[in-house]
Structures are given as C-alpha cells and as structure tokens.
Amino acid sequence: MSESGAAVRNTRQRSAVSALLAEVEGFHSAQDLHAMLRDRGERVGLTTVYRTLQGLADAGEIDVMRPPGGEHLYRRCSEGHHHHLVCRACGRTVEVAGPTVETWADRVAAQHGYTDVSHTLEIFGTCPTCTP
Amino acid sequence: MSESGAAVRNTRQRSAVSALLAEVEGFHSAQDLHAMLRDRGERVGLTTVYRTLQGLADAGEIDVMRPPGGEHLYRRCSEGHHHHLVCRACGRTVEVAGPTVETWADRVAAQHGYTDVSHTLEIFGTCPTCTP
DNA sequence: CCGCGTAACGAGAATGATTGTCAAAAGCGC
DNA sequence: GCGCTTTTGACAATCATTCTCGTTACGCGG
Ligand SMILES: [Zn+2]
Ligand SMILES: [Zn+2]
Ligand SMILES: [Zn+2]
Ligand SMILES: [Zn+2]
Numbered sequence: 339m340s341e342s343g344a345a346v347r348n349t350r351q352r353s354a355v356s357a358l359l360a361e362v363e364g365f366h367s368a369q370d371l372h373a374m375l376r377d378r379g380e381r382v383g384l385t386t387v388y389r390t391l392q393g394l395a396d397a398g399e400i401d402v403m404r405p406p407g408g409e410h411l412y413r414r415c416s417e418g419h420h421h422h423l424v425c426r427a428c429g430r431t432v433e434v435a436g437p438t439v440e441t442w443a444d445r446v447a448a449q450h451g452y453t454d455v456s457h458t459l460e461i462f463g464t465c466p467t468c469t470p
Numbered sequence: 471m472s473e474s475g476a477a478v479r480n481t482r483q484r485s486a487v488s489a490l491l492a493e494v495e496g497f498h499s500a501q502d503l504h505a506m507l508r509d510r511g512e513r514v515g516l517t518t519v520y521r522t523l524q525g526l527a528d529a530g531e532i533d534v535m536r537p538p539g540g541e542h543l544y545r546r547c548s549e550g551h552h553h554h555l556v557c558r559a560c561g562r563t564v565e566v567a568g569p570t571v572e573t574w575a576d577r578v579a580a581q582h583g584y585t586d587v588s589h590t591l592e593i594f595g596t597c598p599t600c601t602p
Numbered sequence: 603c604c605g606c607g608t609a610a611c612g613a614g615a616a617t618g619a620t621t622g623t624c625a626a627a628a629g630c631g632c
Numbered sequence: 633g634c635g636c637t638t639t640t641g642a643c644a645a646t647c648a649t650t651c652t653c654g655t656t657a658c659g660c661g662g
Contacts, residue, residue: 347629347638383641388620404536409619423556423579432582439571443593447555450564458538459591461575463584479609479658520649541648602611
C-alpha cells in the first residue's frame with residue numbers, strides 16, 4: 339500500500355488532454371474537449387477523456403463548474419482557492435479572489451454551529467466584448 | 471394572446487405539492503417529494519411533480535439548489551434574495567443574507583467591465599446535530 | 603346544474619450526460 | 633524483450649429529467 343512503483347502512468351491520451359487544456363481558453367465540456375481532440379487527429383476515447391478530467395480535477399489541477407442546466411465544464415486554472423467571473427455569452431473567465439467572502443462564509447457557518455465548511459461561488463455577467 | 475382567462479388552473483395535485491412544501495423542512499428532490507406524496511396517500515404523477523416544481527421555481531415561490539453530484543433540490547424559502555447554509559448530512563438549511571457579498575460581487579464584475587451581473591453562492595457544512 | 607374548450611395530468615418512452623464493464627493494448631521496472 | 637499492472641475504449645447501463653400524447657377535469661358560461 340502507500341506509495342511504491344508508478345502510481346500514475348504517462349500515456350499519450352493523458353498528455354493529449356493535458357496539452358489541449360493548456361491551450362484552450364475558458365471552460366469546456368468533456369464532450370467538447372473530446373471533439374477538439376478528434377479534430378486535431380488525436381484518437382482518444384470519450385470514456386478516457388472523462389476519466390482524465392476527473393483525475394485532474396481530483397488532483398486539483400483543473401477546476402470544474404456546473405452551470406445551471408448544462409454539463410460539467412473544465413478549465414485549467416491557477417493554483418489556490420479562487421472563484422470565477424464568467425461571461426454568459428462567450429464564456430470568457432476571470433479568476434477572482436475574495437478573501438472577505440471566504441472569511442464571511444466561515445464566520446456565518448460557525449455562528450450557526452456548522453463545521454467542516456465549504457462553499458461555492460460563481461459570478462455571471464456579460465463581458466465588455468459581448469455588450470452591444 | 472396576452473392575458474385573458476384562467477392562465478393557471480387550481481388542481482388537486484398542485485395543491486398537494488404546495489402543501490407538502492409548506493410542511494417539510496429543508497431541501498428535497500423531486501423524487502423525494504413524489505415519494506412523500508405517495509406515502510401520504512396523495513396520488514400525483516412524477517411528471518406532474520416535476521412540472522409543478524418548475525412552475526413554482528419560475529414564479530420565484532421556491533428555491534432550487536444543484537448540489538455537486540446530485541439531483542435538483544427544492545425548498546419553500548422566504549422572499550427576497552438570500553443564500554443557503556446547508557447541512558451535507560441532513561439537509562437542514564439556514565437562510566443567510568450577505569449584503570457585503572452582493573456588493574463585492576457587483577463591484578468585482580464592474581471592475582472587469584461585466585454587466586448584467588448575477589451570482590450563485592451556497593455554503594455547505596455539517597450542522598451541530600449531525601456532528602459526531 | 604350541464605357542456606365545452608382548454609389547461610393539466612400521467613404512464614410510458616425518450617433523452618443525454620455520465621458511469622460501469624471487461625477484454626485488449628500499452629507503460630515501466632527489470 | 634518479459635511480465636505485471638495500469639489504462640484504454642467500444643459498448644452497455646444508469647438515472648434524473650423531459651417529451652409524447654391520449655385522458656382527465658377545472659372553470660366559465662349558459
Ligand atoms: Zn478556476
Ligand atoms: Zn432559499
Ligand atoms: Zn445535519
Ligand atoms: Zn447573493
């Protein structure tokens with residue numbers, strides 16, 4: 339158990355997904371990314387795309403967003419805790435940090451006796467480019 | 471076109487769902503509520519439960535939450551904009567208002583030139599009762 | 603109190619993203 | 633190269649939600 343040999347193997351498919359995530363801008367769905375890989379000529383199964391994205395998300399290397407009424411969206415983000423300001427039209431995303439919000443959330447939860455606190459926060463709007 | 475006769479009809483099923491929502495505590499899924507109605511002896515189709523909940527949500531009479539990796543949850547809430555502090559274990563919910571958060575979100579969005587701003591914020595934790 | 607037109611219902615089928623299956627393919631340490 | 637594992641991927645399965653469409657029944661005259 340614990341560590342030992344090669345826990346994670348280096349495969350062509352994993353590299354392809356990682357490389358793609360490094361190049362694309364904004365959030366994209368698994369199916370979306372799968373289609374992009376196909377267009378690039380990379381042959382990667384849809385199941386593998388899902389698995390890889392899950393792995394990266396679990397490892398904290400990418401962020402997952404669940405927009406109202408849509409599929410899961412994935413994006414390579416900077417490290418550390420942050421939130422997203424997302425354009426409804428084009429998906430352009432700005433990472434924002436809100437230390438005040440974090441402490442506020444924790445304090446509110448504590449006041450009501452809640453422990454093991456986490457939170458989700460997303461801001462949606464129309465970016466300058468998409469404003470008519 | 472426009473308005474005229476009875477746009478919304480008063481049915482036994484709609485009343486049953488509304489009444490149930492008035493009595494239960496916390497957030498519940500459509501399937502959950504459907505089962506409760508069945509146990510009560512009320513005969514209401516699952517499709518109708520979904521439709522009624524959607525209608526109530528659109529009318530702003532109930533709140534919808536989409537917890538990570540689960541079904542939609544519905545709850546009769548108080549009026550006005552607020553957020554939720556939810557217990558992961560039992561679903562106990564506290565409504566919280568965060569004026570600071572609202573203004574912060576709007577300000578951040580404005581700083582980046584985003585307009586027509588909205589946001590989603592939920593706090594999750596383990597309530598005192600569910601803490602071992 | 604009766605009939606109609608229409609909104610609402612509901613059983614079952616359809617959808618569609620995500621997950622499970624499992625035999626075949628391919629890393630990696632030796 | 634060898635062999636042991638991990639990983640892959642075509643396909644089936646899951647499952648909440650939505651769609652279909654014939655049936656029911658609300659509500660407003662008459
Ligand atoms: Zn991010
Ligand atoms: Zn609420
Ligand atoms: Zn609890
Ligand atoms: Zn708010």
